[in-house]
Amino acid sequence: MKRVDDFRLQLGRHELVPIVIGGMGVDISTAELALEAARLGGIGHISDAMLPTVSDRRYHTRYVKDKLKQYKFNVANNDKSIVRFDLGLLAEATEHHVRKVMEAKRGPGLVFLNCMEKLTMNAPKETLRVRLNSALSAGIDGITLAAGLHLSSFALMEEHPRFRDAKLGIIVSSLRALQLFLKKSAKTRRLPDYVVVEGPLAGGHLGFGMDWAKYDLAVIVAEIRAWLQQEGLAIPLIPAGGIFTGGDAVTFLENGAAAVQVATRFTVTKECGLPDHVKQEYFKCERDDIEVNTISPTGYPMRMLKKSPGIGSGIRPNCEAYGYLLDAQGNCAYIEAYNREVARHPDAKKIQVWDKTCLCTHMRNFDIWTCGATAYRLKDTSRRLPDGSYQLLSAEHVFRDYQFSVGDTIALPPTD
Numbered sequence: 360m361k362r363v364d365d366f367r368l369q370l371g372r373h374e375l376v377p378i379v380i381g382g383m384g385v386d387i388s389t390a391e392l393a394l395e396a397a398r399l400g401g402i403g404h405i406s407d408a409m410l411p412t413v414s415d416r417r418y419h420t421r422y423v424k425d426k427l428k429q430y431k432f433n434v435a436n437n438d439k440s441i442v443r444f445d446l447g448l449l450a451e452a453t454e455h456h457v458r459k460v461m462e463a464k465r466g467p468g469l470v471f472l473n474c475m476e477k478l479t480m481n482a483p484k485e486t487l488r489v490r491l492n493s494a495l496s497a498g499i500d501g502i503t504l505a506a507g508l509h510l511s512s513f514a515l516m517e518e519h520p521r522f523r524d525a526k527l528g529i530i531v532s533s534l535r536a537l538q539l540f541l542k543k544s545a546k547t548r549r550l551p552d553y554v555v556v557e558g559p560l561a562g563g564h565l566g567f568g569m570d571w572a573k574y575d576l577a578v579i580v581a582e583i584r585a586w587l588q589q590e591g592l593a594i595p596l597i598p599a600g601g602i603f604t605g606g607d608a609v610t611f612l613e614n615g616a617a618a619v620q621v622a623t624r625f626t627v628t629k630e631c632g633l634p635d636h637v638k639q640e641y642f643k644c645e646r647d648d649i650e651v652n653t654i655s656p657t658g659y660p661m662r663m664l665k666k667s668p669g670i671g672s673g674i675r676p677n678c679e680a681y682g683y684l685l686d687a688q689g690n691c692a693y694i695e696a697y698n699r700e701v702a703r704h705p706d707a708k709k710i711q712v713w714d715k716t717c718l719c720t721h722m723r724n725f726d727i728w729t730c731g732a733t734a735y736r737l738k739d740t741s742r743r744l745p746d747g748s749y750q751l752l753s754a755e756h757v758f759r760d761y762q763f764s765v766g767d768t769i770a771l772p773p774t775d
């Protein structure tokens with residue numbers, strides 16, 4: 360029986376262990392987690408979601424405080440179109456964080472940035488251009504274009520001196536999305552270096568509608584693979600979503616995948632950015648505790664634990680401090696939902712909003728517990744301690760379990 364370690368991912372001159380730890384915003388896939396993947400010879404992702412906010416927590420900068428101070432006069436105003444990100448500061452925060460991570464990188468693997476298009480930041484094109492180019496300037500090994508079609512993202516980076524040397528890939532959930540991306544990017548005369556094919560069992564936002572359960576990752580990968588072959592395009596494919604064991608990964612690798620992208624199993628590692636009490640919720644959860652809902656203002660369905668404190672919370676929109684999901688006109692679906700509830704309950708001290716959530720604030724505070732469909736199996740990957748909690752894992756342990764396990768076996772961690 361084969362193991363993941365019998366395969367290698369060839370990306371340009373790099374020969375890698377074919378395990379990619381997917382990006383998990385907001386700072387759930389931390390620098391520490393991504394650096395472990397690189398040290399062990401695979402690929403790790405940091406995320407650029409809400410980076411100024413993350414920078415404040417990590418490096419004691421003051422981006423959020425200063426922005427709130429600048430726009431404080433607007434807090435009670437429903438119109439948020441005036442709340443803008445300073446592009447110079449956005450570049451500074453991105454470059455600083457990426458540079459710090461790249462300086463700390465050891466080992467033969469790579470660190471990529473997960474860059475979500477849906478983070479529209481009240482000026483979608485301008486802010487995306489800054490985020491992409493700043494990461495390239497700061498030496499990121501590669502960028503994975505996520506959560507969106509990214510029809511102009513290659514063009515936004517085209518002038519950068521590293522545009523043809525950095526590894527650039529995209530996440531798609533259908534052949535059609537890939538075809539559209541390739542068509543729109545054709546004039547840059549550059550193909551993606553890899554394509555992550557994300558199926559319906561993944562964590563975070565889904566590239567499907569609420570009929571996600573009708574789709575199957577293996578079928579989508581096969582369809583994309585056949586089309587690429589027909590077109591004579593040799594682009595490595597990296598399936599993602601629901602790949603829980605080394606055996607699951609081997610099945611995809613034997614069917615022509617170049618690597619696999621995984622995330623949920625790493626949410627319960629010490630290096631993952633979730634607070635420890637949230638990691639315990641992931642360990643404890645049962646299949647019925649997980650749902651796909653439409654509360655994300657991005658318009659994409661999202662998978663999460665039903666217990667997430669951010670569900671139903673009716674906090675005042677916090678766009679003056681954050682505002683990462685404001686569209687080009689300064690709108691966010693949460694603001695609409697919140698205002699509707701305030702109008703319905705004018706005398707209420709505390710209101711509840713069930714159809715949308717203030718994703719910026721709640722992701723920042725780790726109150727939306729997004730996870731893959733397999734999260735209920737995490738309890739089988741660790742040991743129960745005498746106090747009833749589960750032993751946290753090391754990223755190295757999980758990575759090596761994927762790399763070296765045979766079949767569907769899962770190695771338990773050595774006792775702490």
Ligand SMILES: Cc1cc2nc3c(=O)[nH]c(=O)nc-3n(C[C@H](O)[C@H](O)[C@H](O)COP(=O)(O)O)c2cc1C
Nearest residue numbers: 381382383384505561562563600601621622623731
């Ligand atoms: C907690 C969590 C947060 C995630 N956040 C993001 C994100 O910010 N951007 C993104 O492109 N994918 C995100 N994902 C998806 C993962 O990168 C990955 O592709 C997917 O979850 C792999 O499936 P698995 O979790 O079943 O292994 C997230 C997944 C999890 C579990």
